[in-house]
Amino acid sequence: MSVSNYLTVPVALTIAGSDSGGGAGIQADLRTFAFHKVHGTSALTCVTAQNTQGVDRVDALPAAAVIAQILAVVRDIGVQAVKTGMLLNPEIIAAVAEQAMEEHLPNLVVDPVMVSRTGSQLIADEAILALRECLIPLATILTPNRYEAQILSASEIDTLESMQAAAQRIFTLGARAVLVKGGGMPGELRGVDVWFDGNRLEVLKTATVETIHTHGTGCTLSAAITANLALGHDMFTAVKLAKSYVTSALHYSLQLGQGQGPVGHFFPLLESSQP
Template sequence: MSRNRTYISILSIAGSDSGGGAGIQADLKTFSALGCYGTSAITAITVQNTLGVKAIHKVPAEIVQGQIKAVMDDIKPKAIKMGMVHSAALARTIALTLKDYPNVPIIFDPVMVSTSGHRLIENDTIAMLQQELFPLAMLITPNLDEAEILANMNIKTVDDMKHAAEKMISSGCNAVLVKGGHLNGPDLFDVYLDQSGNHKIFKSAAIRTENTHGTGCTLSSAIAAYVAFGNDLTNAIGQAKRYVEQAIISGKEVKTGEGKGPLNHFFDAKNLIKTTVI
């Protein structure tokens, strides 16, 4: 029996959401919906549902490192999605570990604040993320709350988003996608900028729904999937945004829990999948 074929695999380094809508759970659903083989290195276990985060249990750094190495050395993912990194020590450990795999693109969603407004990151961790992990990432995808923290400024307009992206690029990021989903208005704008000066604004219509839990995790995971398929970064972002938009539309009337519900990741899985093996 031949074993020459392989799945297109992706590693998610992120926290676990017991409610199933965000974090590792959203990442694995997204990878599967888009035809990839999902693997994981869990950084934290959250007590969480659609109403918010109640508690966080941190996984020891050496266990996180072990999970990463176990997957990278054996399954050899074609891309990495990174999410919740809650401490400076963990950020340092992950950075040292990933430097052994320099050719694998990393999409980093720097999770700092949950949808419900719960702070998920320790204060001394931010500088370590900027110093150690951001330079390793192909792209970082902060939302407005996170971009305000990283750029140290208030963001109220698309021009503010552009300025925040410029500040993050000047601090050493390779490419930034500032997500504008929290701005009020009939349209949504995401601002892309990279070290070469390439700039693009992604525009989409706002969708009226409370079911947006895990949107950021899903978008960054989808970008990683499309990068793994060989797309360049801006094309991967565009395709990922279309996937997320349809997942939101498909799940906007579904009731899951008493708070902010999740997206419908498998709204059209059969037609979304490009390939399962190569």
């Protein structure tokens, strides 16, 4: 009779929505956690009907259901890092913020899913206000894209200097560190990110990958940061490692459906399957 070899691994929690197409949301987060050898747990906030061409429907879960999922995980399994994605409405945002404080959720990565990379607002103004007032001050790392950073900094962002200024303004909202993502920036600034933690202002750039199949890059980046924090890396190292992972996953992006496919979260398996 064989005996199981028990393993202990870090645990990460994603509090986010479901993407039925599998490219973003909790599906992307859990694959990213698994790649980093981190056990992934989840608290679902909403269910979307979407594919590579867009979102057809969004149904929010009750805030009480979100709370119950968080408590079920943290009070039994425990977590080393947590990320938030699509929280959708003020009630869910307030509930998540309350649990973050009461349960002392560690290494909280807040991806403020407010506006898409193309500039389309995804949540109501009331939810944006709730994010700003309730959740962002609790964040270990905040990861806004260009358009979210414009809202949070109340400034136009079209140059590297304006990205740097925005990161410093957003930092005053209370997060321990801010990563302004440049995926939506024009020209040579596409993919250039800016980091600010109150002392260190850094410009982060990796190789640009030419592909239209970039669905889920924001979720994947914040999930990879979360996984690396769960593994014990410091904040800045976690961000650098996460950017490297996303770049590699973009090299193996998936051509699925008739629209924008996702990145290749499990790219080592894809590499080994190539002729």
